[in-house]
Amino acid sequence: MNRDDHLLRAVRQVTAAASARFTYLAESIARALEPSATQLQELDRAYNATGEYLIECAEFDGQVVQVHAQGSRQMGTIVRPMDTQREGFDIDLVVRLANTAFSRYGGPEGAALLLDRLFTALNRYAERHGLGIERWERCVTLIYAGGMRADFAPVIDDPLYALPHGEHHGRIPDRDRRNFISTNPKGYCLGFDSAARVAPVFRLSKALTANFADARKADLVPLPEATEVFARLLSRFVQLVKVHRNMSFAELKGGGDLAPTSVFLTSLFAKAYAILAPQPHDGPLDLFFDIVELVPSLFEREILHPGQQHWKLMNPFAQSDNLASSMNTPARQHAFTQWHTKFVSDLEGLMGAIEGNQGLDAVINSVDRAFGHRAAQAVLQQNAQRRDGSRALQRAGFVVAGAMPIVTSARAHTYFGGPAT
Incomplete structure (x- = not known):
């Protein structure tokens, strides 16, 4: 698959409300599962x-x-x-x-x-x-x-x-x-930083930004500004995929030996993000979904003989460094394929719960299946804090968004000011 083929991928319609909710969930999950300051x-x-x-x-x-x-x-x-x-x-x-x-x-x-x-x-x-x-x-x-x-x-x-x-x-x-x-560990990090600086193009960014402004007013632990959220979007995406991997393999016997390595996943997601972020998306949710679907096509698979493959993902910052070398056992390759299928299925369930306005319980159950109990508890706790903040502001005479915000649609717009093409 070449770069032009990515432009032909099916367009997934996602409302601004659903994408804003997903971004809010991603922030809550990442905060709960990363180190504090x-x-x-x-x-x-x-x-x-x-x-x-x-x-x-x-x-x-x-x-x-x-x-x-x-x-x-x-x-x-x-x-x-x-x-x-x-x-x-x-x-x-x-x-x-x-x-x-x-x-x-x-x-x-x-x-x-x-x-x-x-x-x-x-x-x-x-x-x-x-x-x-x-x-x-x-x-x-x-x-x-x-x-x-x-x-x-x-x-x-x-x-x-x-x-x-x-x-x-x-x-x-x-x-x-x-x-x-x-x-070249330092060069690798610099390359990741370059990919992360690719500006995502969101058609509904005006509505997303307005939603974040409303959510910040109602949050006892304030969300960052929308500009800050989108600037570190690639890092958040990689955190989500690592959390899903950890939850998926933690309960398997020998799961730690079968799980795809962090450098393999991080490299694939950075590569996919650099390709897809400049292409117009409604918001972070459909961008993330497209990235997850794309990653299996971004490394080479050499057929050695029936039932056995050699995977290659070369490090551009070091000589002859195959970042997929640890994946070259049939067991790990099979586990990766099964895990990826599960990831897509879990995201479809989460997207359906968010986009379909199925309620907080359905969203929490989807988060639990995809990212584990700690992530689900973090979303519940953050949601409760936002409700408390909303009540406090309402008593003070402010009008704020609800705990799971709904926003109106906006005309197609890129995040950094110009109209979407």
């Missing part, structure tokens, strides 16, 4: 302290130049882990070493030596501070108080300026700990 500060404080220790520790002799967050923390897509019994969040970190580190770790045993020294240094830190520690193929995990888990992965600077954001390119030990392979 206080928790984010605690995450940053914890890993910064560990990073300062690594920069100074004797094992690396000054070759560690920075320890920084990568992945979901940087892209604003972090959500609670799949294990619903655990309260702490997971964070991925890069232990960045200067290019001169290749003089010490570039030989046949260098990758294993680098990981051994990282484990030795972090193990001493864990013992000193009463933390848990786990050793993996390519990283070391520290387990902090409160259940936070931080994966520290060593990356040696190796700029490749021919690649997009190649100034941030580096090398990381491979899973056999014998060689170094291409990686």
